[in-house]
Amino acid sequence: MNYWLFKSEPTSYSIDDLVRDTTMRWDGIRNYQARNMLRDDVKKGDKIIFYHSSCAEPAAVGTAKVARAGYPDFTAWDPSSENPDAKSTPEKPMWFMVDITFSSKFKTQIRLKDMHENPRLADMRLLQKGNRLSIFPILKKHFETLVHLGAQ
DNA sequence: GCCAACGTTGGC
DNA sequence: GCCAACGTTGGC
Numbered sequence: 001m002n003y004w005l006f007k008s009e010p011t012s013y014s015i016d017d018l019v020r021d022t023t024m025r026w027d028g029i030r031n032y033q034a035r036n037m038l039r040d041d042v043k044k045g046d047k048i049i050f051y052h053s054s055c056a057e058p059a060a061v062g063t064a065k066v067a068r069a070g071y072p073d074f075t076a077w078d079p080s081s082e083n084p085d086a087k088s089t090p091e092k093p094m095w096f097m098v099d100i101t102f103s104s105k106f107k108t109q110i111r112l113k114d115m116h117e118n119p120r121l122a123d124m125r126l127l128q129k130g131n132r133l134s135i136f137p138i139l140k141k142h143f144e145t146l147v148h149l150g151a152q
Numbered sequence: 153g154c155c156a157a158c159g160t161t162g163g164c
Numbered sequence: 165g166c167c168a169a170c171g172t173t174g175g176c
Contacts, residue, residue: 007161007162009162031160031171032171032172033171053161053162053163054161054162054163055162058162058163112163129168129169130168130169130170131161131162131169131170132160132161132162132169132170132171133161134161153176154175154176155174155175155176156173156174156175157172157173157174157175158171158172158173158174159170159171159172159173160169160170160171160172161168161169161170161171162167162168162169163166163167163168164165164166164167
């Protein structure tokens, strides 16, 4: 069992969209580090912190779980998709995606600035300088701390 | 393999 | 809108 943090811009896809959809495809990732994790490391049943980025109040807003482990991101070879990439083909897929399912929406969202003030979260990758990956692993204690704070 | 130019992310 | 911190591209 691994734990992850997934970033999403709420104007594109928010926790409320996930509440509505229940399950969604996490597609369109076009970064090799993130791709490698989606392909090799994100497993069914893994737990996810859903995080809103690039918005007025960046914050962890809920949890989800992996419904389907990595499989080829077919939006890459669909020219009409939002993130087409002609270098990826059905025969040789270059990009991967996973499916995630809604688990919970936090009673209180945990703002980025609050995370910075919590010593238990100090070593979380989200808070490291220069972090720009859209998904990355976190520790169990990070997940549990965020869930605990979100329930208050 | 090096590195400059460029593009993107994301907090502020 | 600004800017730091990347990642990617492409000439050499």
